[in-house]
Amino acid sequence: MSYATTLNETHDPQLTSWVNSANEENCDFPIQNLPFAIFRRAGSNEAFRGGVAIGDQVLDLAAAKNSGYFSGIAQTALVQCDAPELNAFMAMGQTAWSALRLALSQALRSGADAESKLAGCLIAQDDVEYQLPCRIGDYTDFYTSIYHATSVGKLFRPDNPLLPNYKWVPIGYHGRSSSIEVSGSDFKRPKGQIKAPDASEPVLSACKRLDYEMEVGIYIGEGNQLGDIIDIDQADKHVFGFCLFNDWSARDIQGWEYQPLGPFLAKNFASTVSPWIVTNEALAPFRCAWQRDAAEPQPLGYLESEQNRQNGAFDIQLEVQLETAQMREAGQPASHLSLSSFRHSYWTVAQMVAHHTINGCNLQPGDMFGSGTQSGPTHEEAGSMLELSIGGKQKIELDNGETRTFLEDGDTVIMRGWCQKEGAKRIGFGEVVATILAAD
Amino acid sequence: MSYATTLNETHDPQLTSWVNSANEENCDFPIQNLPFAIFRRAGSNEAFRGGVAIGDQVLDLAAAKNSGYFSGIAQTALVQCDAPELNAFMAMGQTAWSALRLALSQALRSGADAESKLAGCLIAQDDVEYQLPCRIGDYTDFYTSIYHATSVGKLFRPDNPLLPNYKWVPIGYHGRSSSIEVSGSDFKRPKGQIKAPDASEPVLSACKRLDYEMEVGIYIGEGNQLGDIIDIDQADKHVFGFCLFNDWSARDIQGWEYQPLGPFLAKNFASTVSPWIVTNEALAPFRCAWQRDAAEPQPLGYLESEQNRQNGAFDIQLEVQLETAQMREAGQPASHLSLSSFRHSYWTVAQMVAHHTINGCNLQPGDMFGSGTQSGPTHEEAGSMLELSIGGKQKIELDNGETRTFLEDGDTVIMRGWCQKEGAKRIGFGEVVATILAAD
Numbered sequence: 057m058s059y060a061t062t063l064n065e066t067h068d069p070q071l072t073s074w075v076n077s078a079n080e081e082n083c084d085f086p087i088q089n090l091p092f093a094i095f096r097r098a099g100s101n102e103a104f105r106g107g108v109a110i111g112d113q114v115l116d117l118a119a120a121k122n123s124g125y126f127s128g129i130a131q132t133a134l135v136q137c138d139a140p141e142l143n144a145f146m147a148m149g150q151t152a153w154s155a156l157r158l159a160l161s162q163a164l165r166s167g168a169d170a171e172s173k174l175a176g177c178l179i180a181q182d183d184v185e186y187q188l189p190c191r192i193g194d195y196t197d198f199y200t201s202i203y204h205a206t207s208v209g210k211l212f213r214p215d216n217p218l219l220p221n222y223k224w225v226p227i228g229y230h231g232r233s234s235s236i237e238v239s240g241s242d243f244k245r246p247k248g249q250i251k252a253p254d255a256s257e258p259v260l261s262a263c264k265r266l267d268y269e270m271e272v273g274i275y276i277g278e279g280n281q282l283g284d285i286i287d288i289d290q291a292d293k294h295v296f297g298f299c300l301f302n303d304w305s306a307r308d309i310q311g312w313e314y315q316p317l318g319p320f321l322a323k324n325f326a327s328t329v330s331p332w333i334v335t336n337e338a339l340a341p342f343r344c345a346w347q348r349d350a351a352e353p354q355p356l357g358y359l360e361s362e363q364n365r366q367n368g369a370f371d372i373q374l375e376v377q378l379e380t381a382q383m384r385e386a387g388q389p390a391s392h393l394s395l396s397s398f399r400h401s402y403w404t405v406a407q408m409v410a411h412h413t414i415n416g417c418n419l420q421p422g423d424m425f426g427s428g429t430q431s432g433p434t435h436e437e438a439g440s441m442l443e444l445s446i447g448g449k450q451k452i453e454l455d456n457g458e459t460r461t462f463l464e465d466g467d468t469v470i471m472r473g474w475c476q477k478e479g480a481k482r483i484g485f486g487e488v489v490a491t492i493l494a495a496d
Numbered sequence: 497m498s499y500a501t502t503l504n505e506t507h508d509p510q511l512t513s514w515v516n517s518a519n520e521e522n523c524d525f526p527i528q529n530l531p532f533a534i535f536r537r538a539g540s541n542e543a544f545r546g547g548v549a550i551g552d553q554v555l556d557l558a559a560a561k562n563s564g565y566f567s568g569i570a571q572t573a574l575v576q577c578d579a580p581e582l583n584a585f586m587a588m589g590q591t592a593w594s595a596l597r598l599a600l601s602q603a604l605r606s607g608a609d610a611e612s613k614l615a616g617c618l619i620a621q622d623d624v625e626y627q628l629p630c631r632i633g634d635y636t637d638f639y640t641s642i643y644h645a646t647s648v649g650k651l652f653r654p655d656n657p658l659l660p661n662y663k664w665v666p667i668g669y670h671g672r673s674s675s676i677e678v679s680g681s682d683f684k685r686p687k688g689q690i691k692a693p694d695a696s697e698p699v700l701s702a703c704k705r706l707d708y709e710m711e712v713g714i715y716i717g718e719g720n721q722l723g724d725i726i727d728i729d730q731a732d733k734h735v736f737g738f739c740l741f742n743d744w745s746a747r748d749i750q751g752w753e754y755q756p757l758g759p760f761l762a763k764n765f766a767s768t769v770s771p772w773i774v775t776n777e778a779l780a781p782f783r784c785a786w787q788r789d790a791a792e793p794q795p796l797g798y799l800e801s802e803q804n805r806q807n808g809a810f811d812i813q814l815e816v817q818l819e820t821a822q823m824r825e826a827g828q829p830a831s832h833l834s835l836s837s838f839r840h841s842y843w844t845v846a847q848m849v850a851h852h853t854i855n856g857c858n859l860q861p862g863d864m865f866g867s868g869t870q871s872g873p874t875h876e877e878a879g880s881m882l883e884l885s886i887g888g889k890q891k892i893e894l895d896n897g898e899t900r901t902f903l904e905d906g907d908t909v910i911m912r913g914w915c916q917k918e919g920a921k922r923i924g925f926g927e928v929v930a931t932i933l934a935a936d
Contacts, residue, residue, distance in 0.1 A: 193633075194674050199757060212756070219755050224698050225689055229757035230670040230764070234634050234858045235722055244723045246855035249665055249796065258664050260796050260854070282675055282766070283684045285936075309855070315659050316652070317639060317669035318758020324670065325855040326722070356689065356700050414700070415686035415749070415765040418674045496725075 059150050060292035060336045061367050066090075066161040067341050069481040073164045074171045075178065077111030084474065084484025085109035087164050090157055091332040091485075092142060092297070098185040106137030106145065109332055109486070110164055112181050119177035125170050130159035142190045142333070146277040146296045147421035150337075153277065153296065157337055186238050186331035189299075190275065190422035195236060196412065197271075197303060197323075197426040198228040202402040204431035204439060211447040212311060223353045226403040226411040231303070231426065232324035239330050239488040245465060245495040246325035248309035258312055262495035265307035265448060266463040270376050270439035270471055272398050272427040273301035273329050274405055282418040288361045291409035292336060294419060298372070300330035300471045300488040301426050307442050307462070327426075330471070330488040341480035343367035346404050358414050359407045368404035372485075373397050374430055374439070374473050381466030383456055390470055391454040394439050396432035465494040499590050500732035500776045501807050506530075506601040507781050509921040513604045514611045515618065517551030524914065524924025525549035527604050530597055531772040531925075532582060532737070538625040546577030546585065549772055549926070550604055552621050559617035565610050570599035582630045582773070586717040586736045587861035590777075593717065593736065597777055626678050626771035629739075630715065630862035635676060635767075636852065637711075637743060637866040638668040642842040644871035644879060651887040652751060663793045666843040666851040671743075671866065672764035679770050679928040685905060685935040686765035688749035698752060702935035705747035705888060706903040710816050710879035710911055712838050712867040713741035713769050714845055722858040728801045731849035732776060734859060738812070740770035740913045740928040741866050747882050747902070767866075770911070770928040781920035783807035786844050798854050799847045808844035812925075813837050814870055814879070814913050821906030823896055830910055831894040834879050836872035905934040 065071075066088065072079045073087040085091065091109050096102040107114040120126065121134035133156040136145040145152070163170035199205055202222065209217030221227065237243075245266055251258035277296030280286050286294055303323065310322030346368040348354060361368075374397065379390035403411075408425055429439040438444045441462050444452050451459040463469070469492075473485035505511075506528065512519045513527040525531065531549050536542040547554040560566065561574035573596040576585040585592070603610035639645055642662065649657030661667065677683075685706055691698035717736030720726050726734055743763065750762030786808040788794060801808075814837065819830035843851075848865055869879040878884045881902050884892050891899040903909070909932075913925035 194672055196760075197757075209756070221689075221691075221698075221752055221755065224691075225753050227753070227757055227760075229760050230672055232634055232670055232857060233673075234860050234863070237722070244856055247725075248855050249661075251661075251664075257793070258661075258796070260798055282677070285687075306855070312661055313665050313667070314756070314758075315661065316649070316754070316758070317637075317667055318754075318756070320636075320667075320669050321851070321855045321857065324857045353697070356698065358700055411761070415688050415703075415746070415761045416684055417672060417761065417764045420674050423674070 072166045075111045086481050088481040089483040091334045093331040094189045095184040095186050104140040113178040116177045123173045125173045129155035143422040149278040192233045192424045193420045195231045195233045195424045196228050197231045199428040200401040200403045201431045204429040207443045229318045236327045242491040243326040244493045248321050250308045251312045263306040267305045267441045268469045269303040269429040270374050271301040273299040274425040276419045276423040279420040283416040286413040288406050288410040291406035295336045297333040297335040300473045300485050302328045328490045332486045342371045342475035344369045344371050364406050368406050369399045371399040377470045379468040388456050396437035400432045467492050512606045514606050515551045528921040529923040531774045533771040534629045535624040535626050544580040553618040556617045563613045565613045569595035583862040589718040632673045632864045633860045635671045635673045635864045636668050637671045639868040640841040640843045641871045644869040647883045669758045676767045682931040683766040684933045688761050690748045691752045703746040707745045707881045708909045709743040709869040710814050711741040713739040714865040716859045716863040719860040723856040726853040728846050728850040731846035735776045737773040737775040740911045740925050742768045768930045772926045782811050782915035784809045784811050804846050808846050809839045811839040817910040819908040828896050836877035840872045907932050
């Protein structure tokens, strides 16, 4: 059993906090969660620094470091969190992550003697702004939903939807780091080469098939040296935590450009992450078994382990809502589009780590994996509009009577995520939000 | 005419230096070159800092900064070069790059009064070690040789070698930054999933078809904001310089994994750059016309410009040699494998920049593009063993009687590059070298 799968006192569902908002029903950030972000007071010129969410507050880790309350490894970890990026803290490894989590859990609990020292370190989430939680050196996007791969494959390659390697290889490719931004960063509809099916030549055009992709983001903590392989059963030591990830996609640009070397401009104009990183340790109660039907190809040895079969999967609920400009003006609520779970993933996070390093590729603190679009087995669980609209052929009905096949200018996409089950405290991921601006 | 295409006094072929080795015939680093690297004395614990090559010496830019000789923009630029990575200098833009180049050219010329102040700032290249010249945030690999794309296409897709998008889209994909290392960094043969053509299932194996790729690396200097497009005629302002780039490839892993999202583990185990960045400005004399036959598709507007047609291409000679363990033991010279030129590229650097940003993707100082394997029109100009051995079917004869189809353990691949023509001083890129170690 690794630290990341073992329940400890920080997971106790009975724990409450002296920060009262953390104890409210359906709060994303109860004391069992304790996710990390980089923040400062909104509109200020303060230095960005690390923070931990508790209820509707941010615990300022720079202030906590100076509070005199913490000591030992936890205090050493806080020193690393007083920085505009969490890379150094992420590089410290799980002993430090766990020590800080335990210390914060104990300090924020109801009745803790820390309240007098730490109350002044809280800032309302409503009053802060975020930036990326770390410097993302390399970003790799996987393709782990077989339901997504099959649906999309049907659209791009009707005669050959699921390629023969899919059930053997955790397919992934390198994405663009520079254009990953934090929730709230709106962006312009991209332009690119598009070739209509009946046209003889491509044209330069604003994208007409702009889509979201509902993904889980996975942050690497401790890295590995070039040439060193990470064993599947050691993968958890290298996984710092998880976020929500919207990997915006220009389907028409993608269709024309993607062969033979994969998607490029169809993806690298923008990707958006939620500000909070929910730690691997916080998700321990929501791990579940990973199964591969006996009739399917079984994983090669480096992707196989008993531990991975027992609890390699994560039951993270993912939801997408769409708020159109018309809804916003009319004060109408956003319309539901998708709901699925990361537990449907064909490959686990540990398998992604083991696969990524089997050739000796080095992962570094702050690197990010995208899970790939997390579509589930039913149509309602599709994690993109490409799938929901069946390649743009079927209109998606919104609650206010509008319809969409792909995203229009002014549309705001809202992704939320949470984990919930009997016997555990519900924890949330917050949200990732961005709005499509018109092309120049 | 942009600064990068205008000849100025720094290009004068008559210039000589008081560093005598710079004046020798066939010297890679005459005073007309002045390339940048990050270095320190070999085996020391000195701080890595910027250096400029002159003859067989490195001008220590940290020492030059402190010499009291330089002033104005050049001195400001030197301050940025006194750092373990050149990103801040690269971000300063072409006014600063040109000012420093001119000041260094004047200071290092025969008869300059700087000799007494700067002679002490020189360190023999034989006595230094290098690291990457900058932090490479994102690395994009293009695919700009139509000869390479056609030859490789034939091997991977016999019925469909050159895809319909090739002549319209400067095809590129994102590569791995973390595993790019500087010349001299040996690496282990990668392992990965391989499926033999007649096998029903893949196996995990050490790569059996390990290859080099002879590429030009292009470093971005000044970046662009997310959402901003770089016009093709402004591209030169964003291109800091060029290096030699060996993008090692595991052909058997590639064949099995690359569909539908492109190469991944087949490439990201190692890439190797030469230590020296030859600046865009230094290459001005070696620009040449870029042509697209009238019978071929003409570029879309954003990829088209008169300036690009006039001098968008670069005549950079690229050569690969192979030194086997047996040659090394016997003291035999390395054996010639490939010789070609970057002028054969189907797309220019300016077209790569314009294409990469047409969707608003942001480039950042220190980002690198690979040109893609630079194979020329004839078989002898093929830039990879995959092509030279026709997919492994034909043995490559080496000078000492050995043969190869792909690389073996102990093989050292040496790439060199240079520019040479009537009326200009020959300038060189130095070399990029690495040796294949056995898999674990």
